[in-house]
Structures are given as structure tokens and as C-alpha cells.
Amino acid sequence: MTFEQQWIEYDYNPFVLFNSNGKIISVNSEAQFLLGTTTSSELFELAKAYASVTFGFKTTFVELEFGRYKFFGLTVGYEDEEQIGIKLYQAPSFKLNTPKPEGKLTNIFTIIDLCISTSSINSNIKYLKNYDPTIPDIIINTNKLIKVLNKIYSCFSDNDTITTEVFYRVGEHIKFEDKKYSIFSISVSGENLNILESKKLKITAEENNFYVDIGQNITLNIPMITS
Numbered sequence: 001m002t003f004e005q006q007w008i009e010y011d012y013n014p015f016v017l018f019n020s021n022g023k024i025i026s027v028n029s030e031a032q033f034l035l036g037t038t039t040s041s042e043l044f045e046l047a048k049a050y051a052s053v054t055f056g057f058k059t060t061f062v063e064l065e066f067g068r069y070k071f072f073g074l075t076v077g078y079e080d081e082e083q084i085g086i087k088l089y090q091a092p093s094f095k096l097n098t099p100k101p102e103g104k105l106t107n108i109f110t111i112i113d114l115c116i117s118t119s120s121i122n123s124n125i126k127y128l129k130n131y132d133p134t135i136p137d138i139i140i141n142t143n144k145l146i147k148v149l150n151k152i153y154s155c156f157s158d159n160d161t162i163t164t165e166v167f168y169r170v171g172e173h174i175k176f177e178d179k180k181y182s183i184f185s186i187s188v189s190g191e192n193l194n195i196l197e198s199k200k201l202k203i204t205a206e207e208n209n210f211y212v213d214i215g216q217n218i219t220l221n222i223p224m225i226t227s
Contacts, residue, residue, distance in 0.1 A: 014069075017085040018044050025083065033173060034088070037067030047086040051076045064088065067169070100176035101209070101225060103141035108222075111145055112164060112186065119153040119162075128163040135166060135184050139225045144208040151204045152188050152218050155197040159190035174223050181223040189217040 001009065008015055014031035018024060022044035027035070035043075052058035057077035064071040071088045078084040109131055116127050156162045169183040198214050205212045205220075213219040 011087075013087055013090050015085065015087045016040070016043055016047075017083060018047065020082055020084075030090075034066060034069055037069060043086060044084075046074070047076050047084050050074060050086075051078060051084060055079055101140055101223060103139050103144075105137045105226070106140050106142050106145075107137050108135060108140075108166065108184075108186075111142060112149065112166070115146060115149040115153060116164065118150060119157075123157075125157075125159060126161045128161060130163065130165045130167075132167050132184075135168065135224070136226055138222070139227070140222065141208075144210070145222075148201070148205050148208055148210050148212070148220065149186070151197070151201045152186075152212070152220065155194050155201055155218060156188065156190035156192065157197075158192045158194060162188060162190045164188050169221065176223070176225075181225055183221050184224055186220040186222065187217045188219075193218075 009028045011028055012030060014034040015028045016024060016031050017026045018040075022041060024040050046064075050058065050060050050062075055078060057075060059073060059075040061073040062071075064074070070091045072091045073089040075087045075089075076084065112129075112131075116129075119125070120127060153162065165185075165187045167185055167187070169185055173180045173182055175181070193214075193216075198218070201212060201218070202214065211221050213221065
């Protein structure tokens with residue numbers, strides 16, 4: 001691998017090269033993780049949609065989202081009818097200067113159950129749980145996590161039922177000190193989301209170095225640091 005090829009391979013931004021039929025010719029390492037959240041055909045259609053009318057390169061600033069991945073722009077280039085490439089510019093889900101989480105080895109399910117118990121006091125809300133039991137104990141600041149989780153549940157206080165899911169984010173990772181860590185998610189959902197509380201949650205999460213994705217569900221993404 002040449003030095004130039006290594007720059008592409010280890011770029012933080014996903015790069016995919018297709019042939020004219022949409023078959024992948026090459027991808028860099030970040031694109032391999034992206035393909036865990038979308039399909040090659042979807043990226044190929046995206047490349048065709050944003051390609052220049054004539055041969056060459058075209059950069060477009062556009063907001064895109066695939067799972068945890070969020071992008072603020074892309075470049076599409078082609079010099080003939082045989083190949084077309086696309087590079088997506090990633091808006092980091094985790095701040096690039098976010099420090100590696102510190103704390104003690106913690107059972108994440110115990111913390112969630114504690115927050116559910118706190119939220120259910122003087123409440124008739126039904127709490128449903130769907131946990132992946134293979135997720136191990138992780139190192140995390142429990143006080144900060146409890147603060148954020150309690151804030152998440154307060155966003156759904158006007159619901160009859162609240163569902164909590166814990167699951168691996170397949171193919172996704174974050175890097176601290178040149179070491180990659182897998183990511184898992186705590187996703188909380190209900191029919192009614194309190195918009196005002198969700199804005200407060202965003203502030204609380206940022207203050208405590210957590211990333212939350214607020215949509216139909218509220219998802220807390222956490223690196224799986226075990227030692």
C-alpha cells in the first residue's frame with residue numbers, strides 16, 4: 001500500500017469506489033463500518049444523484065444520516081463511464097476532543113433498572129425492557145450516567161408505556177488513544193416526547209460528555225470500555 005493509499009484507507013471520512021454497475025471496487029476502513037448501517041446500493045444511488053453532469057468532481061453540502069453516522073457533505077467524482085467514487089464528510093457523533101470515559105466497572109443493566117425505579121415512583125407508567133444480556137460490565141462514571149438517564153426518562157413522563165432497549169451497534173466504533181472500542185446503545189421510546197425536556201437533556205448530555213441522538217426514540221451511545 002502506497003503512502004497515498006494509506007491516507008485514503010485511514011481517513012476519518014468514508015470513501016467508496018464503484019464500477020458502472022454499482023459493484024464496490026474498493027472501500028476504506030471507515031466505509032466498511034458505514035456499510036454496517038446502510039447498503040452499497042443506497043450509496044451508489046447517492047453517488048449518481050450528486051454526481052457532476054460532466055466528467056469531474058462535485059462537492060455538495062448536504063445533511064445525511066445513516067444510523068449513528070451523520071454527514072454534512074459529500075464529494076462525487078468520475079473520469080469515465082467505468083468508475084465513480086463518493087466520499088462523505090462526517091460530522092462526529094462523539095466530540096473529537098472527548099476524553100476517554102473514566103469510572104469504575106459497572107453493570108449497565110443495574111444502573112438502568114435503578115433509573116427506571118426512580119422514574120416509576122408515584123407513576124402508573126408501564127416500563128418494558130429489551131436487554132442484550134451479552135453486553136459486559138463497562139467502565140463508566142455512574143453518577144454522570146444516572147443523571148443523563150434520569151433526564152431521558154423525564155422526556156417521556158407523559159406516556160402510558162416506556163420501552164428501553166440495550167443493544168450492540170454492529171460495525172460501529174470510537175477511538176480513544178489509537179484504540180478502537182465497540183459501541184452499544186441504550187434506546188428509550190414512547191409515543192409522546194416532551195420537546196422542552198429533550199432540549200434540557202441535550203445540554204445535560206453534553207455537559208457530562210455523553211452523546212444522545214434525539215428522534216422518535218432517544219438513544220444514548222456508549223463506548224464499551226471493559227479495562
